[in-house]
Amino acid sequence: MRLFLIPALLLAGPVLANPAIAQDRVLTVYASDYVASEWGPGPAIEEGFEAICDCDLQFVTGDILPRILMEGEGTQADIVFGLNTDMTARARASGLFAPHGQDTSDMSLPVAWEDDVFLPYNWGETAFVYDTTRLDSPPASFAELLDAPDDLRIVIQDPRSSVSGLALLLWVKQVYGEDAPEAWAKLAPKILTVTRGWSESYGMFTDGEADMVLSYTTSPAYHIAAEDDLTKVAAIFPEGHYFMAELAAQLAGTDQPELAQAFMDWILTPEFQATIPLANWSLPAKLPQADWPQVMRDLPRPATTLFYDEDQAEALRQPALDEWQRALR
């Protein structure tokens, strides 16, 4: 025991006392977990912004929305980065956010964007991804997926804990409306398991546990660009695919209003947008298709994009959740 005490106490000091960086102008950005890791878009964003702002951009990662709602007016965040479209109603209701001040009339989004507070910086659609070496005849439509034999095993995310899971719930609701419970009942025997988040599901899929995984239309781009693997494909359904975007917003109570505004101004610039496709593995919110990386341009695109605005999404969430729970229990 004694053996360990002294070095432990000596070395624990610097670890426990988070070294504060001496910088006058600090922009604090609350971001979702993966953003700031060296494999996410964070490092490029940080480097790019610090080159033009004469400031220190600091990411704070974690459960951003619960945290900001709990902190309220007292939050240290200047920017939140990585909110999801289906959750903006509750974020907006907090009154903590200020308008972004950007022109969103010519975005490269499949839906019109008129929100003056939450600004999309990337987007994609939910899709079921499969492996061509394991699935010979993938369902060609949502209807075919529902009618597929029960030995087709899919893995999805829990709509009570995951944004992509919630998007699936709304996707089914928009395609099947009042018949959503029947659709879930047909899907239920094919659902291998429901995971907390996207990553657990995707890991089960790549491990060969499931034939199809609820993911994004852009997921195959990672395998093509980073692994030279052409076998992962998103099944494109004629019924349409549900739109998901990640959003940024500035805090009304920020103590760095100029920096925060400068960051919001920077998000839609081509420099920022060009980093999105291959770091975030999603599509840029404002960049002409000609400027997308080849791998993203080559991806098959759904003909129809489905989307609920935030009020509809918020109103449908609880009833749709009840339907889902009843069908899958």
Added chain:
Amino acid sequence: MAARAALGAGHAVAAALAALTLGTLAAVAWGAGGLSALTGWDWRAVWFTCWQALLSATLSAALAVPVARALARRRFAGRGLLVTLLGAPFLLPVIVAIMGLIAVFGRNGALNGGLEAVGLPPVGIYGWQGVILAHVFFNLPLSVRLILQGWQAIPSERFRLAASLDIAPRDIFRHLERPMLRAVLPGVWLAVFLVCLTSFTVALALGGGPGATTVELAIYQAFRFDFDLGRAAALGLVQIALCVAALALARRIVVPAAFGAGMDAGPGVTGPPGWRRGADALVITGAAGFLLWPLVAVIATGLPRIPALPGDVWDAVWRSVWMAVVSALLSASACLALALAIARGAGRWVEGAGMLPLIASPLVLGTGLFILLRDVASPQQMALPVTVAINAAMALPFGLRALIPAAQALQADYGRLAAALDLRGWARLRYLVLPRLARPLGFGAGLAAALAMGDLGVITLFAGDQPTLPLKLYQLMNSYRMEDAAACAVLLMGISFALFWLFDRGGRLDA
């Protein structure tokens, strides 16, 4: 003087634990402006939680009996190593364990591969059976360890007397083993039941769907997606009520065993010959296969990729290791203070407070601390200290269980001598207490280090820019890097085991 100091320290730690577990719950309820009503789905979660904990605990305890008996009465090469290795799953970070279980029992796993090869239908791991399987995997080691201790506590003279009287194994069971099990099993069952009652990650991955929602999972969802602190606090309260009810029930059932003292000299017990020898071998092989195969599967997948892991994984490794070490030292110190006070006759509530972390929800704890501390310091700065403190508290009940009997024996055997010699304060600690209690202390510290290493639950609200290794693992998975994540899992597992081994071993060296 010394007595008063020991009691004071014990009371202080007990009060801190009570504040940490109950105070945070109150803070969450206060932050929400009161409790919210529970929905029908919440009550279903309560029902499922009780049901799966009941089944998991009963299965774990029942399966542990033959394994512990086989290990107690057989001697073979590598037995000591096997007993140590069989304890491993309890120390395993949940996410790593799930990877291993899926690799073996999953749809595409080794077991179904074997079943398919001989023409048998596949088994499914997803659903309530997966939750139970994982809980038995985690808790069978704990149960075996505790029951094995029970067997070893029967003086070997009793077994030798039985052998010289040529008593049949059935009668040995009736006169020696059954009374011991009667004394030990309720405690084992209760420990596993409580661990399963607050289970979270297991149900998330293997539960199969909303039917397998546990209370802790419902708390997570209330926080994370509904931002309904009132419901989270209400659920936390229900969880505590369930645990307290289980504790009260167990208290009525537990009876002490009375075997009298033995010299504990001479060779160990030898088991009955004949078919029972084969059966014991089968039981030991089966348990070893069940508990170790998933570990081997994880290692086989991830080990080759470790050298290719990106640099900042190693930063996370060091951060996590120091966090775990500090957590372990904190936990062991708190344990020591509590155990010494209990040995000197501190009130029952001190012992009760020591068990409180077992029944508290880590999510409620983390959120409560967040609410309490947010005006004092920035959450990023608090992230690591809070994680250290919570993990130290969470591991404390296990260490305390091991330490209390030792501390009581110390007080009974040396208390008067020490008083006569006027040995007190630092000198008493240095020359009497620490050397005599090093073993259980080392065990408790090792357990705390391993649990802290694998923890993910409490950090997400506080997380700053200094990710721990489990968080790093998730980041890798979230960036499509599943192979690197598998390598990270091996690293996490290896370090957890190494830390436990070092502390446990350290405790035995000093003694």
